[in-house]
Amino acid sequence: xxxxxxxxxxxxxxxxxxxxxxxxxxxxxxxxxxxxxxxxxxxxxxxxxxxxxxxxxxxxxxxxxxxxxxxxxxxxxxxxxxxxxxxxxxxxxxxxxxxxxxxxxxxxxxxxxxxxxxxxxxxxxxxxxxxxxxxxxxxxxxxxxxxxxxxxxxxxxxxxxxxxxxxxxxxxxxxxxxxxxxxxxxxxxxxxxxxxxxxxx
Amino acid sequence: xxxxxxxxxxxxxxxxxxxxxxxxxxxxxxxxxxxxxxxxxxxxxxxxxxxxxxxxxxxxxxxxxxxxxxxxxxxxxxxxxxxxxxxxxxxxxxxxxxxxxxxxxxxxxxxxxxxxxxxxxxxxxxxxxxxxxxxxxxxxxxxxxxxxxxxxxxxxxxxxxxxxxxxxxxxxxxxxxxxxxxxxxxxxxxxxxxxxxxxxx
Amino acid sequence: xxxxxxxxxxxxxxxxxxxxxxxxxxxxxxxxxxxxxxxxxxxxxxxxxxxxxxxxxxxxxxxxxxxxxxxxxxxxxxxxxxxxxxxxxxxxxxxxxxxxxxxxxxxxxxxxxxxxxxxxxxxxxxxxxxxxxxxxxxxxxxxxxxxxxxxxxxxxxxxxxxxxxxxxxxxxxxxxxxxxxxxxxxxxxxxxxxxxxxxxx
Amino acid sequence: xxxxxxxxxxxxxxxxxxxxxxxxxxxxxxxxxxxxxxxxxxxxxxxxxxxxxxxxxxxxxxxxxxxxxxxxxxxxxxxxxxxxxxxxxxxxxxxxxxxxxxxxxxxxxxxxxxxxxxxxxxxxxxxxxxxxxxxxxxxxxxxxxxxxxxxxxxxxxxxxxxxxxxxxxxxxxxxxxxxxxxxxxxxxxxxxxxxxxxxxx
Numbered sequence: 001x002x003x004x005x006x007x008x009x010x011x012x013x014x015x016x017x018x019x020x021x022x023x024x025x026x027x028x029x030x031x032x033x034x035x036x037x038x039x040x041x042x043x044x045x046x047x048x049x050x051x052x053x054x055x056x057x058x059x060x061x062x063x064x065x066x067x068x069x070x071x072x073x074x075x076x077x078x079x080x081x082x083x084x085x086x087x088x089x090x091x092x093x094x095x096x097x098x099x100x101x102x103x104x105x106x107x108x109x110x111x112x113x114x115x116x117x118x119x120x121x122x123x124x125x126x127x128x129x130x131x132x133x134x135x136x137x138x139x140x141x142x143x144x145x146x147x148x149x150x151x152x153x154x155x156x157x158x159x160x161x162x163x164x165x166x167x168x169x170x171x172x173x174x175x176x177x178x179x180x181x182x183x184x185x186x187x188x189x190x191x192x193x194x195x196x197x198x199x200x201x
Numbered sequence: 202x203x204x205x206x207x208x209x210x211x212x213x214x215x216x217x218x219x220x221x222x223x224x225x226x227x228x229x230x231x232x233x234x235x236x237x238x239x240x241x242x243x244x245x246x247x248x249x250x251x252x253x254x255x256x257x258x259x260x261x262x263x264x265x266x267x268x269x270x271x272x273x274x275x276x277x278x279x280x281x282x283x284x285x286x287x288x289x290x291x292x293x294x295x296x297x298x299x300x301x302x303x304x305x306x307x308x309x310x311x312x313x314x315x316x317x318x319x320x321x322x323x324x325x326x327x328x329x330x331x332x333x334x335x336x337x338x339x340x341x342x343x344x345x346x347x348x349x350x351x352x353x354x355x356x357x358x359x360x361x362x363x364x365x366x367x368x369x370x371x372x373x374x375x376x377x378x379x380x381x382x383x384x385x386x387x388x389x390x391x392x393x394x395x396x397x398x399x400x401x402x
Numbered sequence: 403x404x405x406x407x408x409x410x411x412x413x414x415x416x417x418x419x420x421x422x423x424x425x426x427x428x429x430x431x432x433x434x435x436x437x438x439x440x441x442x443x444x445x446x447x448x449x450x451x452x453x454x455x456x457x458x459x460x461x462x463x464x465x466x467x468x469x470x471x472x473x474x475x476x477x478x479x480x481x482x483x484x485x486x487x488x489x490x491x492x493x494x495x496x497x498x499x500x501x502x503x504x505x506x507x508x509x510x511x512x513x514x515x516x517x518x519x520x521x522x523x524x525x526x527x528x529x530x531x532x533x534x535x536x537x538x539x540x541x542x543x544x545x546x547x548x549x550x551x552x553x554x555x556x557x558x559x560x561x562x563x564x565x566x567x568x569x570x571x572x573x574x575x576x577x578x579x580x581x582x583x584x585x586x587x588x589x590x591x592x593x594x595x596x597x598x599x600x601x602x603x
Numbered sequence: 604x605x606x607x608x609x610x611x612x613x614x615x616x617x618x619x620x621x622x623x624x625x626x627x628x629x630x631x632x633x634x635x636x637x638x639x640x641x642x643x644x645x646x647x648x649x650x651x652x653x654x655x656x657x658x659x660x661x662x663x664x665x666x667x668x669x670x671x672x673x674x675x676x677x678x679x680x681x682x683x684x685x686x687x688x689x690x691x692x693x694x695x696x697x698x699x700x701x702x703x704x705x706x707x708x709x710x711x712x713x714x715x716x717x718x719x720x721x722x723x724x725x726x727x728x729x730x731x732x733x734x735x736x737x738x739x740x741x742x743x744x745x746x747x748x749x750x751x752x753x754x755x756x757x758x759x760x761x762x763x764x765x766x767x768x769x770x771x772x773x774x775x776x777x778x779x780x781x782x783x784x785x786x787x788x789x790x791x792x793x794x795x796x797x798x799x800x801x802x803x804x
Binding site for chain 1: 208209212213215216217219220221222223224226227228230231232233234235236239249250253254257258260261264388391392399
């Protein structure tokens with residue numbers, strides 16, 4: 001199950017989307033001024049880190065979802081495709097936010113980032129609730145408590161990203177900090193607050 | 202069977218070609234004008250979506266074909282290589298269409314897109330009819346009805362893309378809408394009209 | 403065996419190097435002149451095709467070699483790494499040849515392409531003769547005739563690419579045609595002249 | 604175990620980060636001057652080689668670590684994510700060093716490269732000592748001598764890269780040569796000095 005082609009293709013898109021983020025990290029300066037320019041470009045590194053971690057956490061979630069799913073059908077593959085289309089788009093708004101952190105374009109950039117994340121969260125909900133509803137595609141040995149736990153964890157995704165997106169209208173920098181905080185929360189939530197049992201690789 | 206290297210390499214090319222599309226989505230504008238520029242760049246997002254979905258549907262089809270195939274030979278690997286060469290080329294005409302949607306270059310861009318898709322469809326036919334003819338490389342447990350179903354579904358691919366390409370000579374925008382409609386049709390066809398049975402991942 | 407991490411990493415590099423080639427295919431022209439520019443850019447498509455097919459054939463060869471190899475050690479992994487380093491470099495000289503096909507830089511570009519291919523061929527020889535010498539890492543069920551056949555097929559690689567590289571000193575265009583002919587030969591050799599038996603995927 | 608999704612995702616990031624390095628190798632010159640420009644660009648090839656080999660050696664180490672690990676938990680996946688975030692960042696400082704090898708920006712570039720490598724080495728330590736401490740996630744059939752050997756081999760990583768980074772303050776070129784020497788040492792150490800037993804692929 002773990003090595004299915006659905007997972008291979010998805011892993012590829014997650015890995016490439018995350019790794020492509022580095023292409024947009026770029027600093028251009030003449031010789032001696034390079035040091036200053038590298039420090040000044042910190043929004044680029046922050047944007048890289050937030051988007052890499054966000055995509056990575058989504059990959060871990062995708063992974064956890066797939067553990068509970070034992071079958072597939074055409075609709076599920078198409079839903080997965082739309083989810084991946086959103087995730088592979090993330091480098092574009094990331095670049096916008098990084099390039100316009102210090103100028104008047106940040107509102108538009110943050111809105112674009114937020115809309116992308118809301119669309120991604122909606123697709124992630126479809127990706128989870130379509131196969132688990134009526135246990136349509138659920139693996140026979142899936143644990144009903146784990147499924148309920150994932151469903152609970154997914155519930156706040158869309159409203160949180162929608163709130164951060166709306167915040168961009170009022171305070172673009174606030175929205176960007178909110179996006180970073182969401183990523184930080186997911187990291188802490190899955191690694192510090194939760195004490196997960198070791199499970200087979 | 203599902204985890205063969207043929208599939209791994211193909212999955213890699215499909216995933217990379219789809220994910221690379223985002224590199225060409227780019228909006229450059231000074232601060233306050235960014236919002237307007239982001240909205241104005243909608244042909245880029247549409248081109249991204251159409252090409253991502255088209256490549257993704259082709260990946261699903263590749264996947265469905267490979268389920269019926271149980272052996273390989275050198276010729277089949279070379280045919281697969283030519284198919285992947287066409288698919289990995291898709292980002293180039295996609296970029297042309299997105300960049301020239303509003304100017305006089307759209308006819309040439311749409312023709313290039315169409316020729317790429319016709320070549321891809323021809324390679325896909327070879328990829329399917331070479332291994333299934335006389336059941337040359339068909340898996341022993343393959344279902345003859347599934348094979349016939351795939352063969353029927355593949356028949357219209359080349360003529361439809363050829364028609365859309367010819368339409369570009371007369372109406373470039375019409376052709377581009379046609380390309381989008383073909384992608385939408387394939388999505389609907391495989392997820393709404395067809396009621397596929399769940400199958401093992 | 404087929405799904406080992408050595409193969410997964412190698413497949414990734416082969417797939418990415420081949421798919422990245424499309425990033426360098428680029429045509430810039432104002433509206434109406436796009437059609438002419440697209441036609442005029444044919445060396446770019448030819449370079450894309452030759453390099454994609456060359457990388458693809460090398461992937462098939464890598465695949466065929468790995469079928470005969472059942473063990474690994476640190477040295478073999480390092481040799482594999484150097485081989486992949488050469489293959490992942492191919493997009494660079496490909497871009498040089500495509501960009502300078504019509505100007506005085508073709509000699510230097512063709513030499514760079516040739517030196518890259520000679521280095522790749524040398525690494526490929528190490529990759530094959532290190533594990534098979536004294537059957538050091540050969541799989542227990544490997545067929546001695548297949549191993550001898552691969553060894554014979556590998557022998558001419560370095561001298562042929564060296565000859566094409568030297569030809570670039572005298573006739574750059576001749577050398578470029580030679581590189582294309584080598585790719586065409588390998589395609590024909592593995593798909594038309596050879597009648598390979600179907601084997602398990 | 605070898606084909607787990609954790610490994611697939613990691614392999615993808617390693618392979619993409621290494622292969623993306625070639626995008627930054629670029630030489631622009633008019634016709635006849637191309638030959639001279641290609642030779643003059645040698646720091647780019649050296650930077651490509653050092654970073655490709657460094658990422659490749661880290662992949663081999665990741666591979667060797669994963670052989671000893673039989674379970675996973677959320678924290679380990681998050682640690683792996685931070686490790687991959689560092690590795691996928693390597694193309695950025697590599698580009699800085701290559702672009703500024705001949706000008707006054709080399710100090711800043713070498714410091715950036717060094718800090719990236721120190722962060723990577725710290726994450727690698729976490730990646731190894733978190734799962735092996737108290738044998739938390741160690742595979743049941745893991746060999747305690749192999750685990751101790753890996754732990755010993757990992758100890759000098761952070762101090763060596765920290766030393767090379769500090770050296771950049773005093774002698775940027777010296778630091779860059781040191782980075783190359785570290786890569787060369789790891790290649791020699793794992794392929795010449797060590798006589799590893801063949802093991803199953």
